[in-house]
Amino acid sequence: MLFDDMEDDEADMMFDEADSSDFIDAPSGPADMPVPRATATLLGHADIEKQLLSMLGHGRFPHGLVFSGMEGIGKSVMAYRLARYLFSKDGKQDDTFSMFGDAPEPATSLYISPTDPVFARVASGGNADLLMIERPVDEKTGVMKSSVPVDEIRKIAPFMRKTSSAEDGWRIVIIDDADTMTRSSQNSLLKILEEPPEKSLLILIAHRAGALLPTIYSRCIHIPFMPLADDVIKNA
Template identity: 40%
Template structure:
């Protein structure tokens, strides 16, 4: 029997956990002002050649980038003054199937040997963008669109190569850069882009959106919204990983005034497996935000965390010390290879003892 081909699609670094890819997402929650700015620029005939969409992860940068791309490549909106181009549009179908010849997407590549994503976007990928821009348009429309998700992942050589393209942009080309930490980009790159900062989506809008999609109980939806940092994508990821992230967080927060180390051990072990990488990253975030909420609550009596506030407020300085420890341990784990069970267990124990 002939050996079959592996048809399993490669992982994509720009796909949020348990969510549709942004090219498959047609609704955008919030950011109407950002869309209005782009539409006005496009209609004026003076469209800037580079756009820098900024905001925290999960806020909708990539979804907006694909909505812009559909419009640039000739998609037809259902409504005037809108980027609501439907899934049924031929342009949408080409983009969703990754078959549109005038769209080039750059993100961290998958290493098939290590079974991990590369740590950065190498300069070779940016050089491929240059080749794409110099080639003949593959579709009837002459416009070309490049999405870089995320520009934060560019290594320094790649940044310098991109800068040259931004300094001498080809005609009828639009580059859309996404960044969660624009301050880390070269100032010369930022200065050559039209900056579009995306604001946090109101909590009430996220709650309503999750509820309409049937993403859990009222309490769980509220928790997802509280811990989303104003990002619908982050809220959806939390909802999809509630049993691995939010329920353990709830058990931990409710037991803070006890010595139930068994809870800490269970959480640390469950999030140390290779398959739990996404849930672990989310847990670090929500733990950090929850302890920060405790610090604010102990000082102001204002509770903005998930679930119920702790019975024992503790001294604000102790909460801040615990919060700093969480951030420190999260950064260390991201930088070097550590014992994941021990790192998280020691952190949870230290927070409990604070």
């Protein structure tokens, strides 16, 4: 039953708001503002970065993460920052010891230099081990749909079945606007979370945490992003 999808059109109708439109305007920003996957700098959230590094260091990293919080707070930037780290050689756990028998120094940051080839592949969308899921743009209207449809979520299962391009490497899926997934989309995702492949990670980026099914939360680690302090914003 792994990766099987369940049709649930009636549940979709009950789950979605009755007065919601099929499309909403695509968000726009300054032309020179880099997209999250090409952003190297993250403002604030050092505590979250420390938490993620701690989970990695203790060998208890989950297969699913939910990053929740207000829009534009850095959730997507953190997701790609984590993905780059895991893809890089620095992201792999180092079990070696120095010639004096000392344990290697633990990592203190998820930062990967923009000059690193891993950064370039993620920024260009050319990393074969990274799948990015988002609300699709309607070809006729040119605006983004109001939800992540089940057809997009169904791309995850065959992607996860593939062998990583790196030996013992990660396969990572980042779902943007995960809180807009339809009921069928969430049920389809739940089947993957129930039996995730080894070295796989799903990162759900949600602006409205309450829109996700409790059963999805129970299979993920929920990491809320708090608003940035005024001094952090002023010094940006």
